[in-house]
Structures are given as C-alpha cells and as structure tokens.
Amino acid sequence: MRRAQNADPAPGRPSALSAEQAVAELREAGFEPEEDYPGNTLTSWTMRCTICGTPRRTTLNNVRRKGGCWHGDDRRFTxxxxxxxxxxxxxxxxxxxxxxxxxxxxxxxxxxxxxxxxxxxxxxxxxxxxxxxxxxxxxxxxxxxxxxx
Incomplete structure (x- = not known):
C-alpha cells in the first residue's frame, strides 16, 4: 500500500521540515548555516556559531537536544x-x-x-x-x- 504524497511520515520517522523552518530553528539556537539544509533533521549540516565563530558539522536533531554551541568545547575560558x-x-x-x-x-x-x-x-x-x-x-x-x- 502506497502512502499519499502529502501524508504524514510513517510513525517513528522525522517529520518533513521546510528549509525555511530548519534555518529559523538553527538561527534561534545561535548558528548560521554554511550550506543548504540537507533535507532532514538526521543528516549532518555544516553551520557556524554566531557568537564565537566556531564551525560545526552536526544534525538539527543534535542542535535541538544540546541547545547551542559550546564555543570551542575543549578550551578553557578566560x-x-x-x-x-x-x-x-x-x-x-x-x-x-x-x-x-x-x-x-x-x-x-x-x-x-x-x-x-x-x-x-x-x-x-x-x-x-x-x-x-x-x-x-x-x-x-x-x-x-x-x-x-
């Protein structure tokens, strides 16, 4: 049985998110995309922190779970x-x-x-x-x- 083209995704699968919605979420978390949205929340995406400029390659799901950048996670801050x-x-x-x-x-x-x-x-x-x-x-x-x- 085929699913209708505009139907909700199958249970357990990430819902479709427009590129505009994904970019808005990314910016709300403090990142600027460095490339186009990859099309789903589970695919890695290159972004840069708007506070410290650190580049990241992670998924939108990870950004949702972890919040934002850790501003060079491994360094100690003054x-x-x-x-x-x-x-x-x-x-x-x-x-x-x-x-x-x-x-x-x-x-x-x-x-x-x-x-x-x-x-x-x-x-x-x-x-x-x-x-x-x-x-x-x-x-x-x-x-x-x-x-x-």
Whole structure:
C-alpha cells in the first residue's frame, strides 16, 4: 500500500521540515548555516556559531537536544570570554568566572536583574532564571547594539 504524497511520515520517522523552518530553528539556537539544509533533521549540516565563530558539522536533531554551541568545547575560558558568552545570553557576571562551565557562578538575570548562582553550562542550555522564570535569550552583542538604536 502506497502512502499519499502529502501524508504524514510513517510513525517513528522525522517529520518533513521546510528549509525555511530548519534555518529559523538553527538561527534561534545561535548558528548560521554554511550550506543548504540537507533535507532532514538526521543528516549532518555544516553551520557556524554566531557568537564565537566556531564551525560545526552536526544534525538539527543534535542542535535541538544540546541547545547551542559550546564555543570551542575543549578550551578553557578566560573570565572575559565567559563574560562575553554570558552577555550574549542576556546575563551579567557578579563575580569572576569560576573557571569551569559546570561550576556555579554568581550572575544577574538580564530580564529581572536579580542575582542567582547557576553554572554557565545550565544558563547556556536555556535553564530559566529562578526568580522571573525567563529563559536566557540567544543573541550576539552586535544584535544588542542594533536593537538599542
């Protein structure tokens, strides 16, 4: 039995996603595509982080599961690098970066300005502020400058 051309995909298979929808999702996660959308969420796709410029080759499903770029995952960040990543997520540091992405860091929410402790790792993956429950926004410093004009 043949499936109708516009029918939903078979159970367990990824649903069809237009190139425009896929690119929008990728950009929302903080990436810019380096090539055309491969046609499904399980095929590797070349992209570049809009914050640190690191190139990646991964699937859209991985981007959905993991959040965004880890800004050169294997490197250690200086305080300034970590503060720049935090600023791009709409938060600001209240103390020096603790040196590890998983260590709690005293930060202030960009929405309600309340202080709290949370690791850069959890902030980056979208864990909301414990006070106002606003999720960190993914943007670049250049976007902030343009938005304030």
């Amino acid at each position: 305080h300034q690098q970590a503060a720049d990543i935090l600023a791009a997520l709409g938060h600001r540091p209240l103390e020096d970066y603790p040196g590890r992405r998983i260590a709690p860091w005293h930060v202030a929410c960009g929405a309600c300005h309340q202080p709290y402790h949370r690791s850069l790792s959890l902030i980056h993956t979208g864990r909301p502020c414990p006070h106002c429950h606003t999720a960190p926004r993914r943007t670049t410093p250049d976007h902030d400058k343009e938005a304030s004009r």
